[in-house]
């Protein structure tokens with residue numbers, strides 16, 4: 001489980017489509033609070049999986065980066 005690795009949402013880019021929350025919930029991790037969907041709020045950062053880029057790869061607006069990410073990954077779909 002991630003301690004220092006968790007998603008950071010760029011609120012200015014986010015269009016609150018909810019896809020990141022759906023993906024994470026379906027994966028059983030619940031880093032985002034599903035009750036606040038479609039607004040992505042990371043209420044359980046410790047549930048995030050180290051080095052997972054699942055939600056960031058999916059985000060259509062490139063609104064997600066990761067605390068502690070030194071992998072060189074960059075958000076796709078930056079518009």
Ligand code: SF4
Nearest residue numbers: 014015017018020059
């Ligand atoms: S997938 Fe991206 S645009 Fe959609 S709610 Fe999540 S952060 Fe916002």
Ligand code: SF4
Nearest residue numbers: 024048049052054055
């Ligand atoms: S990186 Fe993976 S585990 Fe972490 S919030 Fe996104 S989908 Fe969930």
